[in-house]
Amino acid sequence: MTVPFIGKQLKNRTVLASGILGNSKDILERVHEQGCGLVTMKSIGPEPRDGHKNPTVIDLGCGMINAVGLPSPGYQDMEEEWAELESRNFPVNASIYGGSVEEFQRVAKFVSAKGPDFIEINISCPNSEKHGMLFGVNRQSAHDVVSAVKKVIDVPLIAKLTPQAIDIGDIAKACQDAGADAICAINTVGPGMVIDIEAQMPILAFQKGGLSGPMIKPVAVRCVFDIYKAVTIPIIGLGGISTGEDAIEMIMAGASLVGIGSAVRYRGINVFEKVAREMDEWLLSHNTSFKEIHGAAHQQN
Numbered sequence: 001m002t003v004p005f006i007g008k009q010l011k012n013r014t015v016l017a018s019g020i021l022g023n024s025k026d027i028l029e030r031v032h033e034q035g036c037g038l039v040t041m042k043s044i045g046p047e048p049r050d051g052h053k054n055p056t057v058i059d060l061g062c063g064m065i066n067a068v069g070l071p072s073p074g075y076q077d078m079e080e081e082w083a084e085l086e087s088r089n090f091p092v093n094a095s096i097y098g099g100s101v102e103e104f105q106r107v108a109k110f111v112s113a114k115g116p117d118f119i120e121i122n123i124s125c126p127n128s129e130k131h132g133m134l135f136g137v138n139r140q141s142a143h144d145v146v147s148a149v150k151k152v153i154d155v156p157l158i159a160k161l162t163p164q165a166i167d168i169g170d171i172a173k174a175c176q177d178a179g180a181d182a183i184c185a186i187n188t189v190g191p192g193m194v195i196d197i198e199a200q201m202p203i204l205a206f207q208k209g210g211l212s213g214p215m216i217k218p219v220a221v222r223c224v225f226d227i228y229k230a231v232t233i234p235i236i237g238l239g240g241i242s243t244g245e246d247a248i249e250m251i252m253a254g255a256s257l258v259g260i261g262s263a264v265r266y267r268g269i270n271v272f273e274k275v276a277r278e279m280d281e282w283l284l285s286h287n288t289s290f291k292e293i294h295g296a297a298h299q300q301n
């Protein structure tokens with residue numbers, strides 16, 4: 001049975017998180033074949049960017065810390081990838097970022113014309129117009145960028161939020177009011193830092209980085225819970241999901257779909273098929289359904 005999501009049918013509720021496996025058709029197709037319902041591309045920006053120096057990703061056991069620095073060829077330098085993706089037979093969510101409302105709009109317009117199924121705006125990046133503050137921590141900035149992008153695209157818009165917002169429900173509501181069709185939450189938590197005590201220096205070349213994987217799941221569940229209370233549009237719950245039980249928890253907080261990023265490293269590229277199967281098994285063993293458990297954790301409120 002397929003899952004409806006803003007006008008499209010997905011094969012299950014799992015989503016590949018942005019930035020985990022790049023943008024080539026071959027790899028995205030493989031992820032889809034390995035059971036992923038919706039694949040998200042790595043965030044595409046206005047200019048080519050090299051990203052930060054190595055080391056950029058460290059496995060901490062309880063999750064990862066990364067400072068890859070949004071390396072991107074720039075939206076105009078991806079002709080080969082776009083041409084290949086045109087003949088795909090799976091749904092694609094194209095993630096974009098910018099440093100100003102105008103940059104977001106420019107990238108969004110170009111990317112929309114390439115025919116993705118959805119556009120996800122990564123508003124967890126610094127807003128140069130507002131002195132480097134993140135777009136996603138201020139309701140006005142979030143509203144401005146969503147409404148500007150919405151005007152120039154003809155596919156559904158997903159706003160990806162940062163847990164750094166003081167009131168993430170309020171930011172989600174601002175995005176919904178501006179025309180967002182769905183919310184994706186969360187991006188990485190932090191920034192954090194790890195120090196090599198023998199070398200007496202931070203391990204990441206960029207010093208600070210975002211946390212992901214199992215250690216951030218409680219933050220992600222809380223964020224999705226707060227967003228579900230504030231909006232009526234669907235939520236992609238993301239952050240620390242590795243198993244079917246993690247996914248069930250996220251659905252009880254209010255998610256309609258569940259994103260998976262770091263767990264690709266922990267459980268392999270077929271983690272999507274595993275999580276989807278484990279979710280089905282859990283629902284069957286508890287004699288219940290998605291509909292019955294969706295947002296169930298809100299019953300007491």
Ligand SMILES: Cc1cc2nc3c(=O)[nH]c(=O)nc-3n(C[C@H](O)[C@H](O)[C@H](O)COP(=O)(O)O)c2cc1C
Nearest residue numbers: 017018019043122186187212213239240260261262
């Ligand atoms: C190495 C790495 C690169 C990432 N790159 C992006 C990116 O380009 N755009 C984005 O929106 N999120 C990016 N993220 C964040 C993930 O999409 C996801 O929100 C986060 O890792 C939490 O999910 P997880 O705990 O399942 O990994 C990246 C995460 C990692 C670990």
